[in-house]
Amino acid sequence: MMDTQVTPSAAVLALVPPPGAAERIILRDGRLAYLRPVTPAAKPLIAAAMRTLSPTTSYRRFFTVRYQLSDDELERMTNLDGWRQYAIGAVGVHADGRTEGIGVARWARVEDDPETADFALLIVDAWQGHGLGKAMLSALTAIARERGIRRFRGMVLAENTPMFAMLERVAPGYRRKSGREYETVELDLAASAIRVAA
Numbered sequence: 617m618m619d620t621q622v623t624p625s626a627a628v629l630a631l632v633p634p635p636g637a638a639e640r641i642i643l644r645d646g647r648l649a650y651l652r653p654v655t656p657a658a659k660p661l662i663a664a665a666m667r668t669l670s671p672t673t674s675y676r677r678f679f680t681v682r683y684q685l686s687d688d689e690l691e692r693m694t695n696l697d698g699w700r701q702y703a704i705g706a707v708g709v710h711a712d713g714r715t716e717g718i719g720v721a722r723w724a725r726v727e728d729d730p731e732t733a734d735f736a737l738l739i740v741d742a743w744q745g746h747g748l749g750k751a752m753l754s755a756l757t758a759i760a761r762e763r764g765i766r767r768f769r770g771m772v773l774a775e776n777t778p779m780f781a782m783l784e785r786v787a788p789g790y791r792r793k794s795g796r797e798y799e800t801v802e803l804d805l806a807a808s809a810i811r812v813a814a
């Protein structure tokens with residue numbers, strides 16, 4: 617019988633990143649960032665990034681101002697099974713070659729509705745406004761979709777203009793429901809509903 621499987625050439629294979637490889641992003645201001653799945657190895661990067669947050673950024677993410685996470689929280693946020701919970705971390709590269717943790721985007725399936733996941737994002741202040749949030753949210757939605765998640769649900773403070781503006785850009789059809797302390801947003805993850813970052 618004829619073998620109908622196409623064998624990729626060495627040149628094509630060289631273009632395919634190995635599993636777990638980082639995705640490189642060039643931000644609008646020319647700085648470099650690498651995205652990769654979060655593992656427990658990211659704990660020191662996350663702890664250091666937390667210490668750089670402004671009160672506003674911290675409050676918008678945690679709904680209270682925090683600059684430190686407990687060991688248990690760091691463990692829960694980095695030891696992820698990839699099916700029930702997943703997170704992407706971003707590492708930024710400075711001109712002198714130093715690197716730092718600059719962002720995390722995560723989802724966790726809702727217990728009684730596994731096609732829905734709660735999501736959250738955080739970009740450290742010095743790296744906001746250069747397209748990283750958009751890139752991380754579109755990467756996060758692509759991975760969730762691959763794993764059978766159909767919608768994201770999130771809690772966003774009503775005053776969080778940058779987050780709503782970003783949702784408008786990435787998921788223009790997102791729904792928004794007002795609550796007392798925060799708004800609940802819901803995004804369909806169908807490819808047609810998400811605009812890949814540009």
Ligand SMILES: CC(C)(COP(=O)(O)OP(=O)(O)OC[C@H]1O[C@@H](n2cnc3c(N)ncnc32)[C@H](O)[C@@H]1OP(=O)(O)O)[C@@H](O)C(=O)NCCC(=O)NCCS
Binds near residue numbers: 770
């Ligand atoms: C919300 C957040 C994730 C956005 O990330 P970011 O990297 O700063 O955003 P981007 O540079 O990718 O911008 C995405 C879009 O949002 C809009 N936007 C970003 N910052 C904005 C601001 N300060 N004011 C108005 N619009 C803004 C723009 O429309 C932008 O699209 P454009 O660049 O095509 O014009 C980031 O500000 C953040 O981490 N905030 C603190 C934590 C938080 O609020 N998390 C959300 C709740 S879990």
